[in-house]
Amino acid sequence: MIVAASLMMMLAAAPSADAVGTGRKEFSKCLSAQVQPSLDKKLSIADFQAESKKACADKEAAFRAAIVASDKADKMSDAAANSDADDQISEYVDKIASEYDESSQPR
Numbered sequence: 001m002i003v004a005a006s007l008m009m010m011l012a013a014a015p016s017a018d019a020v021g022t023g024r025k026e027f028s029k030c031l032s033a034q035v036q037p038s039l040d041k042k043l044s045i046a047d048f049q050a051e052s053k054k055a056c057a058d059k060e061a062a063f064r065a066a067i068v069a070s071d072k073a074d075k076m077s078d079a080a081a082n083s084d085a086d087d088q089i090s091e092y093v094d095k096i097a098s099e100y101d102e103s104s105q106p107r
Helices: 002-033 035-042 045-056 058-071 077-102
Strands: none
Touching: 002 035, 002 045, 002 058, 002 077, 035 045, 035 077, 045 058, 045 077, 058 077
16 A cells, blocks of 8 residues: 555656656757857857747746746745756756857867
8 A cells, every 4th residue: 555655656756757857858959959050150159049048948938847847846935946947947058058159169
């Protein structure tokens, strides 16, 4: 009985974890897809960031919603859940911007 209850709880938690993982993957893939076209256009880092934000807005929103929902399911406050989402999104944006900046430098 206890094992069945534990299994049910794990299965109930799985979809939110999957939503975060899927959101992370899709957001990261979208950001990465912006690099080469932006390099080809020789965009500045600021223009790259602006275009990436626009192009990936729907993926960012889905990732954010998944993080917030998962955090709130873990009993985090709204403020803490939104702060966590901001932090995670910023990490991906900063990483891809750094990679873009390095790739756009003359060799």
